[in-house]
Amino acid sequence: MxxxxxxxxxxxxxxxxxxxxxxxxxxxxxPAFQNLIQEGLHQYGSVYGSSRNGNLQLTIYEQAEQKLASWAGADAALTLSSGMLAGQATVRQLMLEGYEFRYSPDVHPAVWHLPQVDIAKETFEHWIENTLAILQTTHQKITLVTNAVDALRGKLYGFEWIKAVPEDREVVLVVDDSHGLGITGTGGCGVWERIPKRKNVRLIVTASLAKAMGLPGGVIFSDPASLHHIRYSAYFGGCSPVAPDHLYAYVHAxxxxxxxxxxxxxxxxxxxxxxxxxxxxxxxxxxxxxxxxxxxxxxxxxxxxxxxxxxxxxxxxxxxxxxxxxxxxxxxxxxxxxxxxxxxxxxxxx
Structure with a gap:
């Protein structure tokens, strides 16, 4: 083609x-979305050839991230040039913090911490049961990694089980919402709103913006402190950012x-x-x-x-x-x- x-x-x-x-x-x-991209192209050019952590900042990034966070219902958002990069920036930071990873069935490779990982060969429901049992006994720092949606089979996952995580266990929950953001949740706002919030569960949601959202980039939703650590990591600092002309289109669309x-x-x-x-x-x-x-x-x-x-x-x-x-x-x-x-x-x- x-x-x-x-x-x-x-x-x-x-x-x-x-x-x-x-x-x-x-x-x-x-056509109307393409016109907005053209407007952004005239204002910002096709790419921003610099680090987001450089000494010159484009305001469109902060505008788009504030808008994304407000829409999703999250505390804060951070954009990157792909959903894969959003996932990798997240898991690499958690590796630095000493976390072990427990993966749900069919979790997307974007949030794998290695090129090949052990993926549960069980149903999502059995994975939840086994995970909750493990959290009762282990003393490891655990990150639970899952998708928001089984997009291969058209199934949305539930997250009420988070309420059963023991209160004395602090865990991180990483959810890939690449196939949910833009089309699930209230008006398409994604998975954040349907995940119960617990003081002992740090929530990080990653997503590609190149699917429903029509943007060549990715996003991470989380609390400001978690995103601060990712933002000022060498991994993020060395990344080229998402093209600003498309973020301009998003802000106005x-x-x-x-x-x-x-x-x-x-x-x-x-x-x-x-x-x-x-x-x-x-x-x-x-x-x-x-x-x-x-x-x-x-x-x-x-x-x-x-x-x-x-x-x-x-x-x-x-x-x-x-x-x-x-x-x-x-x-x-x-x-x-x-x-x-x-x-x-x-x-x-x-």
């Missing part, structure tokens, strides 16, 4: 409806984000109402990812002019993951065509 996917793509001269990717709010192809969120919710409702009875796709209400164990759904839909997500992730040796991903850029007619094809598949094979 020689162009960025939109609601449709062109492959070998044939047009397909595109139900893949992670541009949940459809912002990369939103309140209406665009709100409109896209509402359009996405309409699309989700239309699709879920039409396929809920099929037993073909697993999903969570109001979330745009629909998982299927039937990998043959991919070629079936492809023959009908519909391109969906189906490949191994995060490693090429992993089992293929087949899912339908909705975006704000889809039309009611697009959703109707997808629904009809899914119903055809179910009638033939289920």
């Amino acid at each position: 020689t162009h960025l996917p939109n609601r449709t793509i062109d492959l070998d001269g044939q047009e397909y409806l595109y139900f893949s990717g992670t541009a949940y709010l459809g912002l990369p192809h939103n 309140d209406t665009l984000y709100a409109d896209a969120y509402e359009r996405l919710q309409v699309n989700i409702s239309q699709f879920t109402d039409s396929i809920r009875d099929l037993n073909l796709l697993s999903f969570t209400d109001n979330y745009p990812v629909f998982y299927s164990e039937r990998d043959e759904l991919y070629p079936f839909l492809l023959e009908r002019g519909i391109f969906i997500y189906s490949f191994s992730y995060p490693k090429p040796t992993d089992k293929a993951n087949t899912r339908v991903v909705l975006s704000a850029w889809h039309t009611a007619e697009d959703i109707q065509k997808l629904s009809a094809a899914c119903r055809d598949f179910a009638a033939l094979y289920l």
Whole structure:
């Protein structure tokens, strides 16, 4: 392909409806959002070739971080040039502080402290039970690391179990919200609001901004003290910052984000109402990812002019993951065509 996917793509001269990717709010192809980026480009240029800790500071970073923190409901925010970097800056700081890491199933590599780590081969619920049991006996400094969303299977994780962490144990909870920020929570504000706050649990939420938010960067939400340590680490100081023209667009795009969120919710409702009875796709209400164990759904839909997500992730040796991903850029007619094809598949094979 020689162009960025939109609601449709062109492959070998044939047009397909595109139900893949992670541009949940459809912002990369939103003309008004592109215009804001152009405005930011004229004011700030394409990149800021300096350290955020240098002796010249651009105010757009502080403006965007204050806006992000206020929207998410967090105490403070810190931006970086990718979600991967946000995760790595976080875990590297916690390594310096002497923490051990306990990972939940399918946690994203962005928050691994090593290139390869031991990931729990159990359900998320069993991981919670085992984790709470370990916290009753261990004296290690523990960081619990998890995703906010199982985006591969369209499932949001609950966090009420945090209330069961023993009061005499101080732990850190790191949550990757890359597939939740912008589309879950009140108005898309993400996971922060639904995690119970405990005095003995230090909360750090990391996220990519390159998915729903449409920005080439990442963000860390936490308390000011934790972010201060990350901000003034050598790791952060040596990083190039997120491009300021895109942060300018973010600061001025309140209406665009709100409109896209509402359009996405309409699309989700239309699709879920039409396929809920099929037993073909697993999903969570109001979330745009629909998982299927039937990998043959991919070629079936492809023959009908519909391109969906189906490949191994995060490693090429992993089992293929087949899912339908909705975006704000889809039309009611697009959703109707997808629904009809899914119903055809179910009638033939289920």
